[in-house]
Amino acid sequence: MPDTMLDSATLTSAVRLASRAPSLHNTQPWRLVADSTGLHLYLDPNRVVSATDRSAREAVISCGVLLDHLRVAMAAAGWATSVDRFPNPNDLDHLATLQFTPMQFVTDGHRRRADAILARRTDRLPMTRYADWEAFELLLRARLESSPVHLDVLAEDQRGEVAEAAALNESLRLYDSAYHAELAWWTTPFATEDGIPQSALVSAAESERVAVSRSFPVTAHSDRRPAVRDDSATLVVLSTDGYSRADALDAGEALSALLLECTLSGLGSCPVSHVTELHASRDIIGTLIDRDACPQLLVRVGIAPTLTDAPPPTPRRAAETFLTFE
Template identity: 55%
Template sequence: MPSTTVSTDVVTRALRRACRAPSLHNSQPWQWVAQDDTVQLFLDKDRVLYSTDHSGREAVIGCGAMLDHFRVAMAAKGWTANVDRMPNPNNPLHLASVDFSPMELVTEGHLRRADAIMVRRTDRLPFTEPPDWAPVEARLRRAVASEAVVLDTIADDLRPDLAQASQLTESLRLYDTSYHSEIRWWTGAFETSEGIPHSALPSSAERDRVDIGRAFPVSHHDDQGTGVGHDHSKILVLSTFDNDRSSVLQCGEALSAVLLEATMVGLATCTLTHITELAASRDIVASLIGRTTTPQLLIRVGLAAHGGELPPATPRRPLDEVFHVR
């Protein structure tokens, strides 16, 4: 179907919502450019966290998550976003070109999914076990539409092995000063535009009750998970069959789809990438899911400890820093 020119105002509002997408340490490594009847997505190489994310893989995942958020936001406005991934083989930073065609009908599902963007949070507190998991798991699997990406659930009896992989990752980085400096930087004084604010970090006691998670600096607020013991979340793994940039981008899109689907059914989520950043722990994850694929990230899914009260939203950069019209 031929593309149609969409007003800059519609694109701007959709991108403002899509900027709520998650990214490594809330680094927001994306740049968008509107040109003629298309919108172009670029990786911002200056926002790649090279001590943590040597290859820029996680930055591409973040861009993929925002790409899917953008499609969801545009659908709620009555537009199908048609995506051409990696349109310029001579420019690896040019991740996608998007044009638009009108939709016949905006359903309640389209609107609810767009609303979920504003409700979703990265929740680092312990979760209680999600109820009625079998149909929920099936729904999350259906959310992964790309043939380049596969979703698996870590069996509950293998969780101790996964916790060991998480601990291995932290032990291998115990003396990595550049990594820890990067962590401190992105959990510093960024309360207005980027990074992870202290309100989004667990206390020492809360962190001790989650056996699978990155070792962020602890906050000094009171425990928020009153009445919740150790984490009983389900652990999902998103893997790709290769490490091509297009596949990694689609993994980010799948991440967005799973997070929004979980949010729509009332579940809390926390994306985990520290275990897949080092080969040793990544190989353990691959063995636990019994695949030869490359695990790209994990997601904790469960019932939130805060009883339905949303944690504060993390900050985002002003839109004029990430979106430009030519």
């Protein structure tokens, strides 16, 4: 890589950390190639969940989360990242080329943000509303100030309409065999390096207390967090000015920044993507935000009481399986 002394071990370590990025059904739909011109991020079409994500929009969002996570991981290792998005107009699967230059100083903030990548987890259980939300919202908006992605916080009286959008989505997919087959495939009890393990799913009783959630196969968990009767987490919408592949990549980078900010502030978070997968439910979400924009996904943010038996981290592929050096 030009003008650097970056070694492959440092890069591999940063990629390994960045791959903790959340992705649709934990599919990890990315591929990285390092050569003399930089580190190239590609969408891996073979890992796109085609029945659920026909346009690969959510897969590109997932790659956007990885991209921002990678910048955070490299900064903690002492390297600043410059990004050239979609460098090849004839290959839209080539999402970005990254180049790295040495930083003068690594702050505690850089290290804490990288640590947040490991601490973050998707919390599908019911959460409670954060009492000091207004102050935290200002922090989020400051973090996304330079991003082209819009952030909207839904009012409490809009929660019912979001739940209706979620229910409509489930109803429209009730007889979609391909969708349910994919869902079953990626939630197999034998997940070892990708997919959603049973420990990360919820029981039927727990699912009933979270109105805005995808209907995954239920598990035999006991009823955790019984003190939280119904989910009251704040609902945040991330939207863009369009639905291009570039918009999806932007949304993923913004999602990464939001999730890490939640983790740094001690808040639980859960991306909710199914309500924007179909036009009918996505249009409902669009009417709830006070702007002419395209909803990309929701995020539930709230207080997540500590579990006595916290589930293990969800599996990830070894970096060597998707990172190559040329």
